[in-house]
Amino acid sequence: MPYLVIYDITRDSLRERVANKLKDYGLRRIQYSAFVGELRLRRLRSLILDLRKIIGQAGGGERKVVHIFPVPFSSLRSVIVIGRWEEEGEGSKVEVF
DSSP states (O other), rough: EEEEEEEEEEEEHHHHHHHHHHHHTTEEEEEEEEEEOOHHHHHHHHHHHHHHHHHHHHHHHSEEEEEEEEOOOOHHHHHHOOOOOTTTTTTEEEEOO
């Protein structure tokens, strides 16, 4: 099933660790703090555990939240994208389904 993962994390190093972990799981960045991709249940559970570890290591007093939304394939096929997202330093344009 496809998932949309969005996060709001104030500390740069923590935010980067979360983004890298999402990339490790094959998710594609569609916004600065938003990724989308398909995960089977076992991989989703593993990702949740990994993200909990990363978030749990952060100190208090800072914003650190991750939301994971299941998205039906039919919704992804209906996505309307206006503009383009280009990741810094990679030079690759990211297309949404």
